[in-house]
Amino acid sequence: MTDTNFLKVPTMAEMVEQGKHPEVLFWVGCAGSYDDRYKRVITAFVKILNEVNVNFAVLGPEESCTGDPARRAGNEFLFQMQAMQNIEVLNAYEIKKIVTACPHCFNTIKNEYPALGGNYDVVHHSEFLQGLINDGRLQVDGGQAFKGKKITFHDSCYLGRANGVYQAPRTVIEALDADLVEMKRCKKNGLCCGAGGAQMFKEPEQGNKDINIERTEEALSTGAEVVAAGCPFCMTMINDGIKNKEKEKEVQVMDLAELVAESKGL
Amino acid sequence: MIQIVQQLAFVAAIGFTGYLVTKRATFIYKNIFLGKEEEIKGDSAKRFGNMFRLAFGQQKMFDRPLVGLMHFAVYAGFLLINIEVLEIVLDGLTGQHRIFANVIPSPTYHFIVSFFEVMALAVTVSCFIFLIRRNALKIPRFHMAEMKGWPYRDANIILYAEIILMTMLFSMNASDAVLQQMGNEHYPVVGTFVISQFLVPLFSGLSETALVAVERTAWWVHILGIFAFSVYITYSKHLHIFLAFPNTYFAKLEPKGKMENMESVTNEVKIMLGMPVENAEQGDSDEMPTFGAKDVQDLSWRNVMNAYSCTECGRCTSQCPANITGKKLSPRKVMMDVRDRAEEIGKNRDANGGTFQDDGKMLYGDYISKEELMACTSCNACAEACPINIDPLGIILEMRRYVAMEESGTPQEWNMVFQNIENNQAPWAFAASDRFKWGEELRTQETKKSASDNIKA
Numbered sequence: 001m002t003d004t005n006f007l008k009v010p011t012m013a014e015m016v017e018q019g020k021h022p023e024v025l026f027w028v029g030c031a032g033s034y035d036d037r038y039k040r041v042i043t044a045f046v047k048i049l050n051e052v053n054v055n056f057a058v059l060g061p062e063e064s065c066t067g068d069p070a071r072r073a074g075n076e077f078l079f080q081m082q083a084m085q086n087i088e089v090l091n092a093y094e095i096k097k098i099v100t101a102c103p104h105c106f107n108t109i110k111n112e113y114p115a116l117g118g119n120y121d122v123v124h125h126s127e128f129l130q131g132l133i134n135d136g137r138l139q140v141d142g143g144q145a146f147k148g149k150k151i152t153f154h155d156s157c158y159l160g161r162a163n164g165v166y167q168a169p170r171t172v173i174e175a176l177d178a179d180l181v182e183m184k185r186c187k188k189n190g191l192c193c194g195a196g197g198a199q200m201f202k203e204p205e206q207g208n209k210d211i212n213i214e215r216t217e218e219a220l221s222t223g224a225e226v227v228a229a230g231c232p233f234c235m236t237m238i239n240d241g242i243k244n245k246e247k248e249k250e251v252q253v254m255d256l257a258e259l260v261a262e263s264k265g266l
Numbered sequence: 267m268i269q270i271v272q273q274l275a276f277v278a279a280i281g282f283t284g285y286l287v288t289k290r291a292t293f294i295y296k297n298i299f300l301g302k303e304e305e306i307k308g309d310s311a312k313r314f315g316n317m318f319r320l321a322f323g324q325q326k327m328f329d330r331p332l333v334g335l336m337h338f339a340v341y342a343g344f345l346l347i348n349i350e351v352l353e354i355v356l357d358g359l360t361g362q363h364r365i366f367a368n369v370i371p372s373p374t375y376h377f378i379v380s381f382f383e384v385m386a387l388a389v390t391v392s393c394f395i396f397l398i399r400r401n402a403l404k405i406p407r408f409h410m411a412e413m414k415g416w417p418y419r420d421a422n423i424i425l426y427a428e429i430i431l432m433t434m435l436f437s438m439n440a441s442d443a444v445l446q447q448m449g450n451e452h453y454p455v456v457g458t459f460v461i462s463q464f465l466v467p468l469f470s471g472l473s474e475t476a477l478v479a480v481e482r483t484a485w486w487v488h489i490l491g492i493f494a495f496s497v498y499i500t501y502s503k504h505l506h507i508f509l510a511f512p513n514t515y516f517a518k519l520e521p522k523g524k525m526e527n528m529e530s531v532t533n534e535v536k537i538m539l540g541m542p543v544e545n546a547e548q549g550d551s552d553e554m555p556t557f558g559a560k561d562v563q564d565l566s567w568r569n570v571m572n573a574y575s576c577t578e579c580g581r582c583t584s585q586c587p588a589n590i591t592g593k594k595l596s597p598r599k600v601m602m603d604v605r606d607r608a609e610e611i612g613k614n615r616d617a618n619g620g621t622f623q624d625d626g627k628m629l630y631g632d633y634i635s636k637e638e639l640m641a642c643t644s645c646n647a648c649a650e651a652c653p654i655n656i657d658p659l660g661i662i663l664e665m666r667r668y669v670a671m672e673e674s675g676t677p678q679e680w681n682m683v684f685q686n687i688e689n690n691q692a693p694w695a696f697a698a699s700d701r702f703k704w705g706e707e708l709r710t711q712e713t714k715k716s717a718s719d720n721i722k723a
Contacts, residue, residue, distance in 0.1 A: 205637055
C-alpha cells in the first residue's frame, strides 16, 4: 500500500523543536531562494534528498547571503557582517556538515568562514551526489533519460580552479550513462562564464564580446544537447548565451541535480 | 706580461660585476620589502615540493610539451654551462688554461666538456626557435599593448645574447683544439669536442698568433658576456631564473578561492555587532587603518616578489576571460605595473636619503585603472596559468578593497547589491521574509513514497 506523502523540507528551527538533529544542513543560497529558474534546481535536489532518505534540514528564513559578492566587490565590512551573523546561526545549531549547490557559497563557507570562527565540513552537491552514488544509496543506472545523450560539463571557477573539484560532477554525469563530451577549455583550463567576482550583478566593462557568449559558443560547438552546470550563476550566464544564439529549443542548460532527478523520474 | 695584464683585467671585471650585481640585488630586495609583512602559513615540506616541481622541474611549462622542452633545454644549459664558467673564472684568476684538465682524468674531462657543448647546441637551437616564435609567428600574447617597446626588446636581447655566448663557446673550443694540435704549450691536449670539432676547419688555416687572438677574443667575449648578462638580468624580466625559486616556495598553499581575512575589519565589525573583541590592539589606536591597496606599500611583500619574478610570458593574459573578450584587463600588465611602480618608489627612496617622498603618483590610477580592476571575474585562470604560481588575482582583489572601502568608488550596480544584502540578506531586492517561500511551496508537493520510507524513520 503506497501512501501519498508530501516533500519534506524541514527547517533547523523545526528540527530543534522536535529534538532532532540533521545529518547534513542544505545551504540553499540566494539564487535557490529567489531565482525562478534556479528554484527548479533546488527542488530537484530536495527531491533526491527525500528519495534517498537523507536526514537533512535547511535554515529557511534564517539563512542569509554568505557575503561572497560583497567580498569580491571589495566590501570587506559587509562580507564580515554577513559571515559573522551566519556563523552565529550555524554555530548555535551546532551544524557540522553542510551541503550546497552553489560553488560561491561552498567556497566562502568552506575556506573563508574558518577565519571568523565557522568550522564546518562543507561539500558541494556534486560531491554529495557522487558520495550517494558511490555508497549505493542513490541508484541512477536504471534511468534511460540521458542514455547516450551528449552532455558537456561547464566547470564553475569556484568549484574547479578555486577548490580543485573536477571529477565529482563528471562522475555524476557518467553515472547517467550519458556521453560526456568535453569542451576544449575544461577542468583547470575551463573558461569562466563571466559572472564570478560579483560580475553577475553589473554590466561588463567595454570589450568586443561578452564572456558568456564566448563560452556558450564553445559549449555549442561540442554538439551537446545538454550543457550541465553546477553553479547558479553559470546557469544564468550560459542560459542567456543560448537564448542569444537562439538555440534554446535544441540545447538545454541543466544542473547536475536536475539530471539525476530527471533520470530517476522524480 | 700580457698574461699579468689579462689577470688584472679579469679581476677588475669580476669585481666590477660583483659590485653592480650586489648593488642592484640590494635595491630589489629593499623594493620587495616595500610590501607589508605577511604571515607565511603552511607546511614547509609542501613548499619545498612546489619549488622542486615548479621551479626546478618546471612542471607547468610542460603543459605545452614542445615549448616546455625547449625552455628546459635553455635552463639546463644555463645551469650546467655554469660549471664550465667556474673553470673559466678560475683560469682567468690564475692565468692558467683549462685548469680542470690538470685534475680531472682526460677522458672524463673530454666527456664533460663535450656534454656542455651538446647542451650549448640545444640552447642555441632553442633560442633560434624562440626568436622565430616571437618575431615571425606573431603569437598574440607576445604582441599585446603592454609588450610594446622595452619588454619586447628585452625578450629579444636575451635570446640574441644567449646565441652570441654559445657561438663564442664553440669558437673558443674549436680554435683551442687547433692550438693544441700545433703543440702550443699553453693549451693542454684535451682533444676536439663533439660539436666544436665541426668548426675546426674554419680555423685550421690560420697562423698560431691569429689563432691565439681568436681564442682569446672568444674567451673574453664569452666571459665578459656572462658578466654583463648577470648585471643585465637584474634589470630584466629574466630575473625569474633566480626568483622563480623563492616565488614558488612562498606561493599560497591554500585553495585558490580563499581570500585572506582582514583582521582590522574584524574588530570593527565585532564592535558594530556588539560582540566581544579579543586581542584588541591597544597601542596604535590613534592610527586609522587604511583598507585595501592603493600603492605598492599596501600590498604584501609576496605580491611584490611575484612582480619581480614575472617573466612577462603572458600565459595569464591569454587565459583571462576579460582579456579574451577585449576588456582592458591584462593580469600580466598588473604584474608589470607593480614591478615598475616598485622600481619608481625605490629610486625615489634612494634619491631622498632612504625615505620615500610623495611623488603624487599611485599604483592605483596612475598604473592600474579602475576599469581594469572592475573587469576581473576572479576566476583564477591567471593564477592557474602561471608556470611559477604568481597570483595576479590577489593584487586585483586587494585593490578592489581600496576602491570599495576607501574611495567608495564601486559601480552603482554594486552599491545596489551592497544595499540589498544589508537590507534583504540577498544581492537582489527581494523581501527577506520571502526567502523560504520556495520551501513552503515544495511542502505542498506530493511525492509517491511508502510511509515507512520517509525521514521520520
